[in-house]
Amino acid sequence: MANLFKMESGKLNNFMTKLAEAGMTAELANKLRNDNSLMKRLVEAVVTKVAIATISRDYVQPKFADLKYDFDWVNDGCAKAEFTPIDRCMDVPREKREMRFDCMFVVRTMSSDAVLADMDRQGMRPAFYEEILEFVKTNPDEQRKQLIETLGSIAQVVDGRSIAPLYEGSCDRRLGLYWTVYVDVLCSFYVFLVVRK
Secondary structure (H helix, E strand, O other): OHHHHHOOOHHHHHHHHHHHHOOHHHHHHHHHHHHHHHHHHHHHHHOOOOEEEEEEEOOOOOOOOHHHHHHHOOOHHOOOEEEEEEEEEEHOOOOOOOOEEEEEEOOOOOOOHHHHHHHHHHOOOOOOOOHHHHHHHHOOOHHHHHHEEEOOEEEOOHHHHHHHEEEOOOOOOOOOEEEEHHHOOOOOOEEEEEEEO
16 A cells, blocks of 8 residues: 555645545644544544445334443433434435444534435435444444444433433443434444444
């Protein structure tokens, strides 16, 4: 693989221009430069941009006891959370079928609506709660590489509306909950599980 710093100056300038057009700012570049783990995640996301898995899924939400068996830690809110598709995904078929997943890496600050619109433009949709659970069950090492989230399903819990992110960890795997108000405000340096349409 060619070294970035052996790239011809014209191609390097073009690369930097494309990064800026995609939303890379000096502030974000400094954040990357000062965070080696973030830099590694960015490179890994580009390398694994192609489809990661094809699986079949039944759309039945697992019981809390089953979640605790599949993960090393599960947010207590998942015991009562009932996830439903977001409005723009209400018409997506939910019968058992084969599907192809990708990870979409967001490197700039965007609203969740902007991220969803970007997915649409690229022929993708956000994965549902049941799909992300099946994905990491089939591919546990992918969760150990990075925090993976999905915007396709939402649940009403005691503290408000939430989505379920999957926390990374070299030794354990965790299933949490995020308030959507947090996601609506900031979607920078997130990895989202998506399904090819």
